[in-house]
Amino acid sequence: MWIAIGSLTVMGIILGALLGLAAKFLAVKENPLEEELKEMLPGSQCGQCGYVGCSQYAAALAKGEAPVTLCPPGGKAVIEALAKKLGVTADTSEHEEKGPEHAFIVEDICIGCTRCIRECSTDAIMGANKLMHTIIVDACHGCAKCVKVCPTDAIVMVPVRVTLRNWHWPKPEIEQTHSEPKVGHAH
Amino acid sequence: MSIATISKSAPYAHGTSSVQKTMFTVLLALTPATLFNLYLFGWPAIMLFTITVGACLAVEAGCLSLAGKPVMATLADCSALLTGWLLAMSLPPWAPWWLGVLGAIFAIAMAKHSFGGIGQNVFNPAMVGRTVLLISFPVAMTTWIVPHPLFSVGAPGFFEALAITFGGHLPDAVSSASALGHIKTELSRHIPVTESIIQTPALMDMLFGYRAGSMGETSAILILAGGLFLMAKRIISWHIPLSVMGGLFVMASIFHYVDPTRFASGTFHLVSGATFLGAFFIATDYVTSPVSERGQLIFGLGCGVLIWLIRNFAGYPEGVAFAVLLMNGLAPIIDQYTRPRAFGRNRKGEPLPLGKERS
């Protein structure tokens, strides 16, 4: 009996020591969480989340101080990615998936005050004082900051057009004549 | 003029294959062997067969309705029918009715629907049913009967059969050991294989079926014919049957050569037990075997080797069910490592270097 106890104890000590050494020398280097979260955000520093820039929001997320649902330009995809990374559940049922949008200046109303030009986080508005302003669609990522500062409400958000170049087949819908299952939940 | 709304992309052509057609062809391939065996073992076998298949269909219908799936449409694909059929063929022919019903519950509800239904199960449902029954009711599952052909002298009539199947009263002196069982028992009594094999049915009898065993074990030649029919119809390919039988034959032959007193020959192993049934109908089950041809070869080889190992070294005389279940467990990882090589890429997935394009 003593031999059994003794041998198991010795084995346990040796194996435990090996595990400890492995934890020290073979440890996997983790990326700082904040860096990874920052990479997931659009990065245009629009400020709609309430923080000064994307890195600030990422820092708050990493600390667990901010909800994942604050980024409108990121859309549902970013919310879900953040939720997955942080291991929280995000309630996207209320979230209206607007799809990608860009700003559009209604030329009849624009007075050429250049406030939107100064506000735009990606310099996507072309124009000068007392001259017509226009949106460069390729550079606009839909943060909508310009909409708020326009004194004559000349800017609206419109959905990005689907053209022959960016159309693709939608996901196939496999119809099954399902009644509600009596047991358990359907996926 | 506008046409039907476009909801589906190309291709707008389809071959003639369907799940129902495939299952139906397999059932067709099994029919000669089944009919012969039902004749061989008489009314009790017919009753047990009907009960097992019926129970499988009933359990499938029940599970489908609980899961909210369309019952009649799914039953029509004949997969539960096939499972019941194979399960019935692996039971002792005069087993009591509750063995069939319990087997159906284990096979369909536990091994198939609890995983998500057709296409989702990891383990072969019929084999799971058989194995659970074997372990739970070893005596009932190993009571083999000498053939009592229908309408022959001594064969039980319809009402006697009812007593056997539903009453559980097996007449005395009808049971007999299967060939594999006999050899194993004799070995444990230190009687060498060379002697005990004389007492087993002759090779021709084993091939043609006139011997004790489950319905799937007798009449090896009819099963073989059914299997070759399936290969001709391109329902199954040669990879699994050949590798199962090849693996078993080679292992058995090598060891028989080394020590004939301890190990039976390759041909004996091929024609006894459920080898042909396993090689052509059970191991080839689509859902539980690998999808690539290379993977199927590895899978079949593993089955063959395991069948031999279990028959010779494990506690049970027959190893097909266990071997298939063990390899079923390995099928996903075999699939992962035997993916075909993509066109224009090497096995690691990197593009081929220019100048080395001949594969």
Place this chain on the structure above:
Amino acid sequence: MKIFPIRGGIHPDYRKEQTSEKAIVAMPMPAALYIPLQQHIGAPAEVLVAEGELVKKGQMIARNQGAVSASQHAPTSGRIRTVTEVTAPHPSGLPQSTIILEPDGKDEWADLPEPIADPFAADAHTINERVAQSGIVGMGGAAFPSAIKLNLGEQKKLHTLLLNGAECEPYLTCDDRVMREYPDEIIDGARIMAHALGTPRVVIGIEENKPQAIAIMTKAASAFSNVEVVAVPVQYPMGSERHLVQAITGQETPARKLTADLGIVVHNVSTARAVHDAVRHGRPLVARVVTVSGGAIREPNNVLTPIGAPVADLVKFCGGFAQRPERVVNGGPMMGQPLPSLDVPVVKGTSGILALTAEEINDRPADACIRCGSCVTVCPCGLSPVEMSAFIRKDKLEVAAKLGVMDCFSCGSCSYVCPSHIPLVHYFNYAKGVLNDLERERQKNERIKTLAEVRVIRIEKATEAKRAALAARKPASDSAAPANAGEAKATTEEKANA
């Protein structure tokens, strides 16, 4: 010549006998032609004509712009009605810029460029210019601007021009008929292209189910020692250029590379004929042969159709519908695009218009996958459709990408054999579309990040400059108070303009 095997593939019911013996017939000019500005891979052409302008047949009405583009020519003489948005022959039903031409019935040719007297003495640049001027694109369906492909001779070492006469799709017989009726033109065009590419050898691959075409083309090629006709086995998708190259040479084009990297350039047989017309007669691409077939068409035929003819007119010319079709497909049944309506034009890549019945399509609602592995066996690209589609169904597109879904060229073999009728190719088209979208979005996000960073740097610099300017003026401001007011006004103005 030794033929090498290709992996997988299927042997569908070809149903070519409906049109294979029908000689090419020309359809009457429709009441209006709709010529899209983009019928090719690349940037749309730039409109050259105005509303009301009178044009002659073969006149360039839109010019190629950008590196990858093709020009459009008037298919007949007439008047430009307008340039407007018309439904594209595309499943999305989206509109595209289209020139609408009203024929005047005279069908008069414009002043065409001079035929190149001796193409084999001309340099490659001259030939390529002519091909580009003539608006020639790949007529097998891909519609890649041919002049760009012909330019490959300058960048890579080439040894073979491979003409694709396989026509592996069911129903389609337009290339078959063109080979039977215009073999000399095809061979001449091929030799001209080979000269432009610098390839000493020309090989013409034709599937064995076209014995007459093989015989006729072999006879036409017999006069030239460097032109060889090879019969390839009947196997779909033999017409895929990478697989045809493998069948003829045994070489696999490495992933993400061109067949030209192996020294081989592939062109369609009809493209070769178009090059002959352009070089020898100065005629641009204004018409093409279209196979009109399918169970729902009353009189299937191979029709010489002007570019821009409405599909409705083409169908009417073939007797209309004998029954209501389940689908009308542009191209073959395996890889063709479904048409949203008949009010779309025939374009340069339209090899066939098929009116298919439900029995021909043989579709059923999908069942659960039974992991039979047929799809893995038939995939010519060595992929695993069963695994990829399962991951796509569960929205794990990155895993599908790792399994190689971007290598899939949507041949349709897997969907064809699936016993559960799972729409595998539809899953892959969806996945490829979304992954391409994500890539575009990722690239846009990169650009936007850069723009935002550049803006921040610019503002910082401006603030820095202001601060420096203010610091420089500070000693002076202590002495002059009125000057201060001026400074303050100046700085606020500067702030307003920053």
